Amino acid sequence: MHAPANPFAGQKSSSRSIERVAFGVCRSATYFILLCAACIFGTILFKGAGTVFQTTAPFINVPFLTQAPETLFVFEHEGVKMKMGDKEFRRFKEEKGLPDIAAESYVYSSGGIFPCIVGTVLLVVGSMFIALFIGISSAIYLNEYSTHGRFVTFIRLAILNLAGVPSIVFGLFGVGLFVAFMPLLQNFDNPAAPTLPVGFGHYLNFSGWNVCLLSGWFTLAFMALPVVITASEESLKAVPMGFREGSLALGATKWQSIRTNVLPYALPGMLTSSILGIARVAGETAPIMFTAAYVVRDKMPWDVERPLDMLFQGVMALPYHIYVVSSKIPQNEYTERVQYGAAFVFLVIVMGIALTSILLRIKMRARYRW
Amino acid sequence: MSPTPSPSARPISEALLNRNRFRFLGLTPGEIIKYFFNGNAVVAIVVLALITIFLFREGAGFFGQNMQNLRIYRLAGLEYVDFIRRQVDEHTAMNRALNESRLAQFNRLTAAGRTVEEVNTALAPFDAFATAFGDSVEDVRGVLSDLTEVATAIKQKDQVNRDRLEQKAMLLGAGKSDEADKITVTPVDFAKETVTLKGTFPACQAANQQFAGKLQAALATAPAMPEAKLQKQIDTVQAQAQALIASLPEIERQMQEWKHDAPIPLSRSFTSFLFGRQWLTASFWQDWYGIIPLFVGSLLVSIIALTIAVPLGVSAAIYVSEIASVREKNFIKPCIEFISAIPSVVLGFFGIAMLGTALRALSQVSWLSWFPGFPMSERLNSLTAGCLLALMAVPTIFSLAEDALNNVPKHFKEASYALGANRFQTIVRILVPASLSGIISAILLGFGRVIGETMVVLLCAGNRIAIPNFTEGLGAFFQPVHTMTGIIAQEMGEVVTGSIHYRALFMVGIVLFLLSLGINYVAQLIVRRYRISIG
Numbered sequence: 001m002h003a004p005a006n007p008f009a010g011q012k013s014s015s016r017s018i019e020r021v022a023f024g025v026c027r028s029a030t031y032f033i034l035l036c037a038a039c040i041f042g043t044i045l046f047k048g049a050g051t052v053f054q055t056t057a058p059f060i061n062v063p064f065l066t067q068a069p070e071t072l073f074v075f076e077h078e079g080v081k082m083k084m085g086d087k088e089f090r091r092f093k094e095e096k097g098l099p100d101i102a103a104e105s106y107v108y109s110s111g112g113i114f115p116c117i118v119g120t121v122l123l124v125v126g127s128m129f130i131a132l133f134i135g136i137s138s139a140i141y142l143n144e145y146s147t148h149g150r151f152v153t154f155i156r157l158a159i160l161n162l163a164g165v166p167s168i169v170f171g172l173f174g175v176g177l178f179v180a181f182m183p184l185l186q187n188f189d190n191p192a193a194p195t196l197p198v199g200f201g202h203y204l205n206f207s208g209w210n211v212c213l214l215s216g217w218f219t220l221a222f223m224a225l226p227v228v229i230t231a232s233e234e235s236l237k238a239v240p241m242g243f244r245e246g247s248l249a250l251g252a253t254k255w256q257s258i259r260t261n262v263l264p265y266a267l268p269g270m271l272t273s274s275i276l277g278i279a280r281v282a283g284e285t286a287p288i289m290f291t292a293a294y295v296v297r298d299k300m301p302w303d304v305e306r307p308l309d310m311l312f313q314g315v316m317a318l319p320y321h322i323y324v325v326s327s328k329i330p331q332n333e334y335t336e337r338v339q340y341g342a343a344f345v346f347l348v349i350v351m352g353i354a355l356t357s358i359l360l361r362i363k364m365r366a367r368y369r370w
Numbered sequence: 371m372s373p374t375p376s377p378s379a380r381p382i383s384e385a386l387l388n389r390n391r392f393r394f395l396g397l398t399p400g401e402i403i404k405y406f407f408n409g410n411a412v413v414a415i416v417v418l419a420l421i422t423i424f425l426f427r428e429g430a431g432f433f434g435q436n437m438q439n440l441r442i443y444r445l446a447g448l449e450y451v452d453f454i455r456r457q458v459d460e461h462t463a464m465n466r467a468l469n470e471s472r473l474a475q476f477n478r479l480t481a482a483g484r485t486v487e488e489v490n491t492a493l494a495p496f497d498a499f500a501t502a503f504g505d506s507v508e509d510v511r512g513v514l515s516d517l518t519e520v521a522t523a524i525k526q527k528d529q530v531n532r533d534r535l536e537q538k539a540m541l542l543g544a545g546k547s548d549e550a551d552k553i554t555v556t557p558v559d560f561a562k563e564t565v566t567l568k569g570t571f572p573a574c575q576a577a578n579q580q581f582a583g584k585l586q587a588a589l590a591t592a593p594a595m596p597e598a599k600l601q602k603q604i605d606t607v608q609a610q611a612q613a614l615i616a617s618l619p620e621i622e623r624q625m626q627e628w629k630h631d632a633p634i635p636l637s638r639s640f641t642s643f644l645f646g647r648q649w650l651t652a653s654f655w656q657d658w659y660g661i662i663p664l665f666v667g668s669l670l671v672s673i674i675a676l677t678i679a680v681p682l683g684v685s686a687a688i689y690v691s692e693i694a695s696v697r698e699k700n701f702i703k704p705c706i707e708f709i710s711a712i713p714s715v716v717l718g719f720f721g722i723a724m725l726g727t728a729l730r731a732l733s734q735v736s737w738l739s740w741f742p743g744f745p746m747s748e749r750l751n752s753l754t755a756g757c758l759l760a761l762m763a764v765p766t767i768f769s770l771a772e773d774a775l776n777n778v779p780k781h782f783k784e785a786s787y788a789l790g791a792n793r794f795q796t797i798v799r800i801l802v803p804a805s806l807s808g809i810i811s812a813i814l815l816g817f818g819r820v821i822g823e824t825m826v827v828l829l830c831a832g833n834r835i836a837i838p839n840f841t842e843g844l845g846a847f848f849q850p851v852h853t854m855t856g857i858i859a860q861e862m863g864e865v866v867t868g869s870i871h872y873r874a875l876f877m878v879g880i881v882l883f884l885l886s887l888g889i890n891y892v893a894q895l896i897v898r899r900y901r902i903s904i905g
Contacts, residue, residue: 155414
């Protein structure tokens with residue numbers, strides 16, 4: 001006698017096998033997405049690592065990270081193929097007394113990307129401050145002060161729509177408003193632009209700020225605004241109502257209770273989730289193409305006569321530099337170094353910011369439980 | 371400072387409740403703080419309004435300038451010359467088709483092991499036909515080049531005049547009237563100038579007759595080809611040529627009726643932008659600003675991206691929200707969120723450096739050659755851009771669709787299980803239909819993200835401004851295109867502020883802006899209207 005069949009065992013049926021196949025398809029689709037992303041990461045990290053790291057101490061290619069881009073010259077000298085950056089090549093020609101050596105040149109392919117890194121950091125930090133300031137304040141209003149009404153619905157609608165505006169449209173907007181229209185306080189009357197005299201021999205000339213850091217900051221900040229507002233509101237909502245009520249019941253004013261009983265608990269959450277928005281903005285190229293970025297600039301941002309001039313100058317930016325080196329110069333073994341290297345550095349910066357945000361958020365969720 | 375009422379004037383209750391506080395502009399500190407935050411919240415509205423205002427401020431001038439552009443096109447007789455040019459262009463296109471089929475046949479025969487001489491002798495009758503066909507247009511071409519010079523000269527004259535007028539206005543504005551007086555502007559007499567153009571009509575007619583005769587003669591010598599495919603191509607060319615010959619009298623009639631001062635309706639300025647099939651800038655002849663090729667390009671790339679991203683994104687959302695274990699969920703969700711932060715320019719670079727080459731290598735694999743459009747002729751085309759855009763759209767679609775699935779009330783699911791449905795049946799019959807509005811709006815928002823994406827399409831879509839050839843069926847998906855976002859990014863840096871080209875780019879920006887608002891609106895509408903009431 002063999003044991004009776006388990007009466008609770010699942011029966012073989014077509015619907016069950018369909019289920020299994022369908023689940024398999026869903027699972028493979030999910031992991032296919034992750035695989036694609038991993039593929040892209042892998043390629044860029046692997047190829048870029050060759051530029052950024054080296055096998056000898058100090059293991060990091062310091063010149064690549066601390067020098068400005070240069071033109072690369074490739075030539076043959078006494079039967080040996082040589083590659084040199086612009087300055088080195090000139091020195092070499094002088095030493096050898098050979099004024100003209102036939103050489104192939106590749107722009108931006110030698111040297112490093114230091115000015116681009118500096119420019120990107122400046123752009124991101126500035127726009128982050130503006131976006132966080134306006135965004136967090138808006139969120140406080142929307143969550144703490146506002147009452148349900150048409151006005152608030154309208155604000156929410158605007159935020160929602162702002163989130164969907166394409167980045168290049170923000171770029172155009174930046175050109176139209178900041179680059180070509182915003183007023184400058186100058187001590188002369190600019191005949192080519194509308195002017196508003198303010199007295200003391202000064203005029204507000206509506207001639208625009210031109211391509212500069214300030215234009216880029218505001219353009220990027222407005223782009224990040226919807227993400228920051230939404231993220232900040234989420235974490236304000238997460239603070240229990242009782243905190244506010246307790247404080248108000250003890251006689252605190254509205255602002256006092258927000259300041260002492262809401263913000264301290266909401267702020268870490270606000271900052272961490274906003275960082276993800278910042279990462280996305282830092283990765284954008286289109287909005288800064290015409291508002292803040294220069295293809296090439298010899299001076300560093302701090303080489304200015306007056307401190308205020310720092311705001312009114314264009315900078316080199318890493319995303320724009322990647323665009324330039326990947327579209328304006330050919331793909332070959334000599335240019336690959338700077339292309340993958342720049343992409344590597346940029347990816348690491350942006351992904352580092354994003355990763356920080358995601359990890360902090362996971363940690364935060366575990367810490368605050370009400 | 372507003373006058374503070376004396377305490378005695380206030381009702382007792384208010385006096386008791388309100389402490390006598392510091393006021394600035396009649397506001398208590400609490401109110402000031404409130405209005406401060408309120409003001410910051412309004413920034414979102416202000417920015418949206420400013421975007422609208424400044425896009426229209428820069429873009430609205432386009433229609434006036436485009437009208438002027440179109441008017442000159444007619445006044446200077448460029449339109450007249452284009453009647454003939456169209457004939458020549460059509461002929462050139464046919465000629466190119468003949469050459470292409472010869473090249474294809476040549477390659478086929480040499481691949482079959484025949485020597486070059488043998489192939490050339492075999493194709494000799496075809497060559498004779500092609501040469502006769504090609505030469506038939508020479509007379510018309512001669513007339514065309516003469517007329518082109520005349521019309522260009524008229525246009526040039528007008529341009530010089532316009533520049534002078536501008537200079538004069540500038541001098542007058544600066545108060546230098548005597549210098550301004552020195553600049554003389556003699557208005558171009560378009561009527562007189564175009565008479566010369568129209569005077570060439572008999573010559574045109576004669577050239578056309580010659581052309582028709584020679585073309586007929588050439589067509590009569592069309593050789594019969596042994597291969598069916600080649601024969602079919604020749605037949606197509608023959609049919610097209612016959613149609614061209616048949617259309618000649620109609621073209622001549624149009625030329626005869628053409629007037630340089632026929633009024634152009636104001637709407638033409640709009641329609642030539644919205645429905646124009648050509649985006650041609652910085653040309654020696656005539657600039658056209660028609661958005662259709664760019665719009666079609668954007669749409670094509672988006673369709674490819676969504677075709678890939680929607681199945682992936684939605685099945686991933688289903689997997690994560692319904693099937694995966696908690697641990698898997700905690701791993702996959704941040705990972706996909708992480709993907710959304712990959713900078714688009716890095717993706718674009720990846721497309722140029724790796725994906726384009728890889729996809730083309732794939733299309734050249736021999737056992738895939740049955741697929742329409744394979745092998746791809748270009749490394750960078752709509753497919754390359756579409757694949758990368760799909761990766762950008764997946765996080766958006768995934769996270770919104772997952773939210774929608776999570777928002778389905780739990781008892782829907784429980785009721786389904788209670789009736790004996792298994793998990794898959796519950797997902798397909800209950801959960802997905804219940805959250806369909808959310809999923810569709812997720813797809814729409816993904817579409818909005820894709821169509822507004824710039825760097826990937828700028829780097830990877832191939833940047834050829836032309837409407838893809840849809841007669842090739844699926845092959846159209848492997849052709850290079852240019853997009854609305856791409857054209858702005860590419861040309862904005864090179865245009866003169868205030869020129870018609872500059873304004874045209876802002877108009878493209880307005881179209882994009884309105885499109886994104888529309889997509890957003892529809893997505894919200896769907897969610898609001900079709901959400902299954904919860905409860």
